[in-house]
Amino acid sequence: GEREITPFTPLAALDLSLGTCIQVVWLSSSAAGRGRCVSRAFAAIKANGSAVTWGGAHYGGDSSAVAPLLTEGVVQVFGTAHAFAAIKANGSVVTWGTAHYGGDSSAVAPLLTEGVVQVCGTDHAFAAIKANGSVVTWGSAADGGNSSAVAPLLTEGVVQVCATLGAFAAIKANGSVVTWGDAADGGNSSAVAPLLTEGVVQVFGTAHAFAAIKANGSVVTWGDADYGGDSSAVAPLLTEGVVQVCGTAGAFAAIKANGSVVTWGSAADGGNSPAVAPLLTEGVVQVCGTAGDFAAIKANGSVVTWGDAADGGNSSAVTPLLTEDVVQVCGTLGAFAAIKANGSVVTWGKAHWGGDSSVVAALLNEGVVQIS
Incomplete structure (x- = not known):
């Protein structure tokens, strides 16, 4: 049968019979969780490799134009704000949705027939990495869909976008x-270009800024200063020892090798952590973000939260459950879910973004091994 589901549909309301397996992709770009959220279309990958879509037609909910290409072999689906791109088992890419926002890839179609291994999206454009290390882009030119200015640098050797x-x-x-792409969103890195010529091992983004970890443990930032592009206030703490960086919509948090955490960017989005600073000086092993706040797991299994209280930065309602044994934390746009060592799940944050799991509480008391 069929039924409409939304980001607010409780899992208990779904009839997932034995042998039925779906993966639902809620339309969102790779920058989702960092300031934009669109709940107007879905794409579901079924166990047989077919893809089913629904929701707003102009947001990718209508895939009828490419339906014959989505009957088998689909292994991954990615989204911009108004379109989807599916990678098939043969390395080809199928796109649909609003044409000028990534739904129409006809201009680069010959380059997407094989060999694609990764696709990444901004709000209105896609970039695909091929097995030979080249990059193919399409969609809104202003949002990264036109990479002609750097084309000679994208013909080989790219390993991550x-x-x-x-x-x-x-x-x-x-x-x-x-x-x-958009210079204001980090598309222009000329101010830090000498620091990006070698040694970069990972890059992370907020809504409008990037942060790169280098092999020596230092961090380089660029983009909108108010969204994490300016880390000068904490620069002395980012010269060495950084092992992980996580971003919200407007702030970054970096874990150092000594277990301490350094934050910068928009205070409202978790860039200012003085209220919990004494708890972030050591022992932090993982940091996860929503749109406006962070949650850190410490080596003793406790969780520390900060940032926008409404988005999960205030975990006081479940504090007794977060003092020990937490092994994983996952965030939506406005809520967190934590798995404990006994397989139970604790949730907090905005109720309609997953912070209230009371409807399925009986199913989350034990046996949970992963949340995504």
Whole structure:
């Protein structure tokens, strides 16, 4: 049968009979969770490799134009704000949705027939990495869909692409970084170009800024200063020892090798952590973000939260359940869910974004091994 589901549909309301397996992709770009959320279309990958879509036609909910290509072999689906791109088992890509926002890839179709291994999206454009290390882009030129200015640098050697809402950053095998797209969103990295010629191992994004970890443990930032692009206030703490960076819509949090955490960017989005600073000086092993706040797991299994109280930055309602044994934390746009060692789940934050799990509480008391 069929039924409509939304981000607010409780799992208990779904009839998932034995043998039925679906993966639902809620339309969102790679910058989702960092300031934009669109709940107007879905794409579901079924166990047989087919894809089913529904929701707003102009947002990718109508895939009838490419339906014959989605009957089998689909392995991954990615989204911009108004379109989807599916990678098939043969390495080809199928796109649909609003044409100028990534739904129409006809201009680069010959390059998407085979060999694609990763797709990443801004709000209105896609970038695909091929097995030969080249990058193919399409969609809104202003949001990264036109990479002609850096095309010679994207013909080989690209190993990772990261996005903000309007720009892409690609890491090459030699450790250099190439950026393009909206300059205000990090597409222009000229101010830090000398620091991005070698040694970069990872790049992360907020809505409008990037942060790169280098092999020596230092961090380089660029993009909108108010969204994490300016880390000068904490620069002395980012010269070495950084092992992980996580972003919200407007702030970054970096874990250092000594277990301490450094934050910068929009205070409202978790960039200012003085209220919990004494708890972040050591022992932190993981940091996860929603749109406006962070949650850190410590080595003793406790959880520390900060940022926008409404989005999960205030976990006081479940504090007794977060003092020990937490092994994983996952965030939506406005809520967190934590798995404990006994397989139970604790949730907090905005109720309609998953912070209230009371409807399925009986199913979350034990046996949970992963949340995504």
